[in-house]
Amino acid sequence: xxxxxxxxxxxxxxxxxxxxxxxxxxxxxxxxxxxxxxxxxxxxxxxxxxxxxxxxxxxxxxxxxxxxxxxxxxxxxxxxxxxxxxxxxxxxxxxxxxxxxxxxxxxxxxxxxxxxxxxxxxxxxxxxxxxxxxxxxxxxxxxxxxxxxxxxxxxxxxxxxxxxxxxxxxxxxxxxxxxxxxxxxxxxxxxxxxxxxxxxxxxxxxxxxxxxxxxxxxxxxxxxxxxxxxxxxxxxxxxxxxxxxxxxxxxxxxxxxxxxxxxxxxxxxxxxxxxxxxxxxxxxxxxxxxxxxxxxxxxxxxxxxxxxxxxxxxxxxxxxxxxxxxxxxxxxxxxxxxxxxxxxxxxxxxxxxxxxxxxxxxxxxxxxxxxxxxxxxxxxxxxxxxxxxxxxxxxxxxxxxxxxxxxxxxxxxxxxxxxxxxxxxxxxxxxxxxxxxxxxxxxxxxxxxxxxxxxxxxxxxxxxxxxxxxxxxxxxxxxxxxxxxxxxxxxxxxxxxxxxxxxxxxxxxxxxxxxxxxxxxxxxxxxxxxxxxxxxxxxxxxxxxxxxxxxxxxxxxxxxxxxxxxxxxx
Numbered sequence: 001x002x003x004x005x006x007x008x009x010x011x012x013x014x015x016x017x018x019x020x021x022x023x024x025x026x027x028x029x030x031x032x033x034x035x036x037x038x039x040x041x042x043x044x045x046x047x048x049x050x051x052x053x054x055x056x057x058x059x060x061x062x063x064x065x066x067x068x069x070x071x072x073x074x075x076x077x078x079x080x081x082x083x084x085x086x087x088x089x090x091x092x093x094x095x096x097x098x099x100x101x102x103x104x105x106x107x108x109x110x111x112x113x114x115x116x117x118x119x120x121x122x123x124x125x126x127x128x129x130x131x132x133x134x135x136x137x138x139x140x141x142x143x144x145x146x147x148x149x150x151x152x153x154x155x156x157x158x159x160x161x162x163x164x165x166x167x168x169x170x171x172x173x174x175x176x177x178x179x180x181x182x183x184x185x186x187x188x189x190x191x192x193x194x195x196x197x198x199x200x201x202x203x204x205x206x207x208x209x210x211x212x213x214x215x216x217x218x219x220x221x222x223x224x225x226x227x228x229x230x231x232x233x234x235x236x237x238x239x240x241x242x243x244x245x246x247x248x249x250x251x252x253x254x255x256x257x258x259x260x261x262x263x264x265x266x267x268x269x270x271x272x273x274x275x276x277x278x279x280x281x282x283x284x285x286x287x288x289x290x291x292x293x294x295x296x297x298x299x300x301x302x303x304x305x306x307x308x309x310x311x312x313x314x315x316x317x318x319x320x321x322x323x324x325x326x327x328x329x330x331x332x333x334x335x336x337x338x339x340x341x342x343x344x345x346x347x348x349x350x351x352x353x354x355x356x357x358x359x360x361x362x363x364x365x366x367x368x369x370x371x372x373x374x375x376x377x378x379x380x381x382x383x384x385x386x387x388x389x390x391x392x393x394x395x396x397x398x399x400x401x402x403x404x405x406x407x408x409x410x411x412x413x414x415x416x417x418x419x420x421x422x423x424x425x426x427x428x429x430x431x432x433x434x435x436x437x438x439x440x441x442x443x444x445x446x447x448x449x450x451x452x453x454x455x456x457x458x459x460x461x462x463x464x465x466x467x468x469x470x471x472x473x474x475x476x477x478x479x480x481x482x483x484x485x486x487x488x489x490x491x492x493x494x495x496x497x498x499x500x501x502x503x504x505x506x507x508x509x510x511x512x513x514x515x516x517x518x519x520x521x522x523x524x525x526x527x528x529x530x531x532x533x534x535x536x537x538x539x540x541x542x543x544x545x546x547x548x549x550x551x552x553x554x555x556x557x558x559x560x561x562x563x564x565x566x567x568x569x570x
Contacts, residue, residue: 004386004388004440004444005381005386006380006381006382006383006384006385007371007380007381007444008225008226008228008229008382008383009225009228009383010383010384011218011221011222011225011383011384011410017187017189017214018188018213018217019101019102019104019185019186019187019188019213020101020188020194020213020216020217020220020261021057021098021101021185022185023213023217024261024264024265025054025057025098025264030264033050033267035049035050035051036049036050036241036267036269037049037050037241037269038050038053038263038268038269038270039053039091039269040269040270040271040272040288041090041091041272042271042272042273042274042283042284042288043273043274043280046091048091050264050267053094053095053263056095057095057099057102058102058182058183059175059176059182060095060096060098060099060168060171060172061098061103061182061183062175062180062181062182063099063168063171063172063174063175064103064105065103065183066175066180066183070178070180071171071174071175071178072171072175073130073156073171075103075130076103076105076186079129080127080129081105081106081129081130082105082106082107082108082126082127082128082129082130082196083096083100083105083106083107083108083128083129083130083131084107084108084110084126084128084130084131084132085097085107085108085109085110085131085132085133085158086112086119086131086132086133086137086140086144087112087132087133087134087137088134088136088137088274088275089250089255089259089272089273089274089275090134090158090159090272090274091159091272092158092159092168092169093158093159093250093260094250094260094263095168095172096158096168097260097261098263101194101213102183102185102186103183103186104186104187104188104192104194104213106193106194106195106196107195107196108122108123108126108128108196108198108208109195109196109197109251109252109256110122110123110198110251111198111249111251111252112134112137112249112251112275113249113275116140116143116144118206119140119141119144120144120148121206122208123144123145123147123148124148125198125206125207125208125417125418126196126198126208126417127417127418128148128150129150129154130154130156131145131150131154131155131156132155132157132158132168133155133156133157133158134157134158134159134160135157135159135160135162136160138155138157138162138165141155142155156168156171188212188213188214191212191214191414192212192213192214193210193211193212193414194212194213194215194216195211195256196208196209196210196211196417197211197251197252197253197256197352198251199352199353207417207419207422208416208417208418208419209352209353209413209416210413210414210416210417211352211355211413211414212414214410215355215410215411215412215413215414216257216261216355218355218384218409218410218411219257219261219355219356219357219411220261220262220265221383222356222357222382222383222411223262223357224265225382225383225384226382226383229362229366229367230363230366232365232366233363233364233365233366234343234344236318236343240291241267241268241269242268242269242291242292242319243268243269243271243288243289243291243292244259244268244269244271244290244291244293244294245273245281245285245290245293245294246259246270246271246272246273247273247275247276247281247299248294248296248324249275252324252352253350253351253352253355253356254294254296254323254324254350254356257356257357258294268292271284271288271290276299278302278306278308278309279308281309281312282308282309282312285312285313285314285316286313289316290316290317291316291318291319292317292318292319292320292321293314293317293319293320293321294320294323295320295321295322296322296323296324296325297322297324297326297327297328297331298325298547299322300322300327300331300332300335301331301481301482303335303338304331304334304335304338305481314342315339315340315341318342318344319343319346320335320339320342320344320345320346321347321348322346322347322348323347323348323349323350324350325552326378326466328469328470328473329375329470330474332345344363346360346361346363347360347361347378348360348361348379349378349379349436349446349448351434351436352413353412353413353426353427353432353434354385354409354411354412354413354434355411355412355413356411357382358381358382358385358387358407358411359378359379359380359381359382359446360379360380361373361378361379361380362379362380371443371444371445373445374445376447377445377446377447378446378447379445379446380444380445381444384409384410384411385407385409386407386408386409387405387406387407387408387440387446388405388406389401389402389403389404389406389440390403390406391403397439399439399440399441399442400439400440401439402437402438402439402449403437403438403439404433404435404436404438404452405434405436405437405438405446406431406432406433406434407431407432407434408430408431408432412427412432413427413432415427435451435452436448436449436451436452437449437450437451437452437464449464449466450464450465450466450467454466454486454555456487456497457496457497458496458497458498458499458532458533463499463532463533465484465485465486465487465499465555466485467529468485468499468501468529468533468535469483469484469485469501471524471525471528471529472503472521472524472525474528475520475521477508477512477520478506478508478509479505479512479517479520479521480503480504480505480506480509480521481504481505481506482503482504482544482545483501483502483545484501484502484545484553484555484558485499485500485501485502485535485555486499486500486502486555486556486558486559487499487500487559488500488537488559488562489537497537498536498537499533499534499535499536499537500535500537500538500539500540500562501521501525501537501538501539501540502539502541502542502545503517503521503539503540503541503542504541504542504543504544504545505517505541514541518539518541521535521539522535522539545558546558
């Protein structure tokens, strides 16, 4: 199979070395736009206009750069700085990010849902010198900072009020009151670090992924190229500014790029939801005409199965996208039935190591219908990227043959901070080894299979948890609403793993009873799957499948819990 290049028009192979702040916000078309509502706080109802937000970026940058003796933080004093953000989605989040971009000071996106101990490890990993936390997470931030020796005066409040603590709004108001001159944008090089994003750590310790200003520029340029092709086959019904439900976590690459870094790429209104909450989602949909809903698969699942969300009026939706994790085809079909007459339902594939997105699902008719979407398809390659699929021995896989996807292009990360071994393992000869297994047909359509590290062998034969999960989901009686499969120790060989399934019962399943469901699913798996894929590790009913906020299943947690149960018994 040849190296694959995208069908989209080629982007320039190089761009001038420029700070992303100026590249995005210096575009001449911004000056011609009428002012519009950019941000709405879904909790308080506070609104901010686009021009006011741009001004706030400038004032925040000045406040961060100005010497402490003049009321600022002095981030340009000469020492190497890394500023951490530990916060839910909020109005001030993009203000701090863009101010730091302007100053070419890297920002570390700390997951707001981490435990205090996890935050300690991430602060150490990223060598954070200054930390901004939300009011709600201040005590969490203070405890973590103390554990690494970060002084109390190095912690600030991003949004909200904490007695005795200086906040970003305080700093901005002081700059405005003093009439301090604006700070000029700092120059950057091709390898100037813009931010650190953390890997999930589901298959090992988390790693700090280094993304440059140049990476972000090419990633944003990809979207412009994709939109050009979309415009050839899809025209919105009206010219109204789209209204996005901004609920994806902004510490994750998908949420950060869609709702932070790509601000001002085109006019849009973001209704900011601090975190996923069924009650708040219902309230927001009832109050605002949401047209764009960007989700991860676990959110799609919630909309379909959570009793509070099943009655949502989705009639205002015009554009739905899922990403960050694999969306089972049956969930897509169910959502399309639920949101009747939805003009666009797209999917994407990406990972933080390639900045954001690597593949998108084309709309019908794009490229003359050559790559129209089919069931189970993940997408086609994004602009500026090349791809190969490799067998386990490193040779090129053939069309329709499963192997590891590797990627090359200007959006590939600089590597992992202070982790030379992992960098060498993942970034080889200019290629990013994704760890994800795909196959590609002759139309250059890509199909996700599973994570390479999740697969295991039974009797020397490869077993894919995803394949078994999909088979169980397809039981015609709809006995479950969720499932996860992982390898557990078998009875024959201590070194060999066998498949085990964890399931969440549907109302139909509960009515039939646990024993009947387990028997039915076990028989169904034996009917549908080869013998080495049978559920020899058993089936277990659970209340929910543990997942990251991005939707990725925490298989290792399920395996560890089972091992704990076994150890406790014996």
